[in-house]
Amino acid sequence: MDLFSTTLDHGNNLLPFGGTVNYYGKVMTTVMANVYYDCLLNTIEWRNDEAIILGKHIITKRKVAWYGDLPFEYTYSNTTKYALTWTKELLELKKICEEQTGETYNSCLLNLYHNGDEGMAWHSDGEKDLKKNGAIASLSFGAERKFGFKHKQTKQTIYLVLAHGSLLVMKNETQSNWQHRLPPTKLIKTPRINLTFRTIVV
Ligand SMILES: O=C(O)CCC(=O)C(=O)O
Numbered sequence: 001m002d003l004f005s006t007t008l009d010h011g012n013n014l015l016p017f018g019g020t021v022n023y024y025g026k027v028m029t030t031v032m033a034n035v036y037y038d039c040l041l042n043t044i045e046w047r048n049d050e051a052i053i054l055g056k057h058i059i060t061k062r063k064v065a066w067y068g069d070l071p072f073e074y075t076y077s078n079t080t081k082y083a084l085t086w087t088k089e090l091l092e093l094k095k096i097c098e099e100q101t102g103e104t105y106n107s108c109l110l111n112l113y114h115n116g117d118e119g120m121a122w123h124s125d126g127e128k129d130l131k132k133n134g135a136i137a138s139l140s141f142g143a144e145r146k147f148g149f150k151h152k153q154t155k156q157t158i159y160l161v162l163a164h165g166s167l168l169v170m171k172n173e174t175q176s177n178w179q180h181r182l183p184p185t186k187l188i189k190t191p192r193i194n195l196t197f198r199t200i201v202v
């Protein structure tokens, strides 16, 4: 038996219970990942994210963008955005995610973290306009960063590193039972781009 085969098997669920998270590792060559990274950095309509948290208007350092099949309205943290129409490269990346995961997606939220000072705090992606228990496919480009899961009740945590050109999928009850985060780190000085392909219910 090959002792190493299971570690490369994306069929392996990283969560012990209460959801499914599969890490596929790199789903494209480094050369392809470099091309997409440069292209996304330069062609996406990056905007600083705004939110109203406890009545305070916050503008994040991290930049975001929102694309989809239709100008979907997407509301979170009390702000509403309308999805832009897909670029050629986003459609190519959506296709890669759909082929790898056997699911379909109709929208994509993009995040640009300029360096390790920027991250994302513990949260679940359980917004009401997202398909309940729908798969969320996450592609990462640029700096390799740690990504964590924390169970809402037991507080059990699981960390992994998301590689350049890699795919991670969260599905089933993951968003109901687990939170996830991208911790800030002093060690990273270069940008990371993350794309999460999702299904919005209209
Ligand atoms: O940057 C990441 O890897 C995850 C981003 C995320 O959790 C989100 O956009 O909801």
Ligand SMILES: [Fe+2]
Binding pocket: 123, 124, 125, 180
């Ligand atoms: Fe998230």
